[in-house]
Amino acid sequence: MSAAEAPLPPLAPRERTATTAAERRTGSPLAVSLSGVRKSFGDKTVLSGIDLEITRGEFVVLLGPSGTGKTTLLRLLSGLEPPDGGDVLVPRQRTVVYQEPRLIPSKRVLANVSVGQKRAQLTRDNARRALAEVNLADKERAWPATLSGGEAQRVALARALVREPELLLLDEPFAALDALTRLQMQDLVGDLVARHRPAVLLVTHDVDEAVRLADRVLILDNGGFAVDVDIDLPRPRDRNDPEALRYRATFLAQLGVGRHSSTRQDIS
Numbered sequence: 001m002s003a004a005e006a007p008l009p010p011l012a013p014r015e016r017t018a019t020t021a022a023e024r025r026t027g028s029p030l031a032v033s034l035s036g037v038r039k040s041f042g043d044k045t046v047l048s049g050i051d052l053e054i055t056r057g058e059f060v061v062l063l064g065p066s067g068t069g070k071t072t073l074l075r076l077l078s079g080l081e082p083p084d085g086g087d088v089l090v091p092r093q094r095t096v097v098y099q100e101p102r103l104i105p106s107k108r109v110l111a112n113v114s115v116g117q118k119r120a121q122l123t124r125d126n127a128r129r130a131l132a133e134v135n136l137a138d139k140e141r142a143w144p145a146t147l148s149g150g151e152a153q154r155v156a157l158a159r160a161l162v163r164e165p166e167l168l169l170l171d172e173p174f175a176a177l178d179a180l181t182r183l184q185m186q187d188l189v190g191d192l193v194a195r196h197r198p199a200v201l202l203v204t205h206d207v208d209e210a211v212r213l214a215d216r217v218l219i220l221d222n223g224g225f226a227v228d229v230d231i232d233l234p235r236p237r238d239r240n241d242p243e244a245l246r247y248r249a250t251f252l253a254q255l256g257v258g259r260h261s262s263t264r265q266d267i268s
């Protein structure tokens with residue numbers, strides 16, 4: 001295993017005992033703590049001193065223009081990329097779901113879900129449970145090539161769930177899906193997160209998705225967070241709720257999308 005792939009350390013004991021602002025705010029223990037995290041590629045600084053705390057069960061959505069470093073931040077959290085400076089404290093159990101499902105074509109669905117897991121029988125039972133949770137119990141013997149895009153992405157979710165992550169990292173997981181399937185997947189992920197309560201960081205370009213799912217929205221720009229706001233809306237959420245539209249307009253404005261794109265013209 002290369003240094004870049006080496007697991008990052010779990011949260012240090014002192015982090016567990018000290019009550020941080022994030023823990024006080026959400027009432028849950030800390031799952032992620034970044035402080036002063038920096039990352040550059042050549043002479044391009046992508047992240048310039050990121051501070052971030054995410055608590056257990058907190059659903060954080062990360063927006064930002066293309067190329068601002070969202071995937072880089074996610075890779076730092078996953079342990080795939082080392083920071084140039086600062087501290088990255090994350091739980092040991094963490095999994096990533098990408099835009100494409102990345103299934104192994106030569107393995108059936110059930111084997112894809114349990115891939116890399118030890119203890120065969122236990123793993124198979126867990127994999128079946130995870131498939132049932134994503135409503136694919138009847139597909140366990142199917143080959144990946146026979147699945148629709150949405151089904152394949154649900155298998156990828158089941159594969160993530162079976163690892164019981166304390167930190168679930170999602171990099172534009174619905175971007176390749178049609179609009180209706182995307183809405184169904186958003187509901188599914190919302191339900192799964194509410195049930196399993198990992199800390200979540202979801203990267204997306206879809207502002208409506210952010211308002212629908214997030215406890216908190218971050219917008220990454222110029223190496224730091226230009227926006228960090230709690231979404232104070234009851235669930236399930238109605239995208240046409242005036243407050244939801246207000247959040248949407250605020251985020252679109254921050255992302256540099258003109259007011260003409262908003263469905264309301266009277267939002268400041």
Ligand SMILES: Nc1ncnc2c1ncn2[C@@H]1O[C@H](COP(=O)(O)OP(=O)(O)OP(=O)(O)O)[C@@H](O)[C@H]1O
Nearest residue numbers: 041042044046064065066067068069070071072073
């Ligand atoms: N391994 C690398 N080597 C060199 N440059 C890199 C590398 N990884 C990322 N970059 C650069 O860092 C910047 C941030 O990339 P990143 O993939 O994190 O952006 P992003 O916010 O996820 O963009 P998008 O929304 O398009 O997915 C980009 O300019 C990219 O070219």
Ligand SMILES: [Mg+2]
Nearest residue numbers: 070071072171
């Ligand atoms: Mg990206």
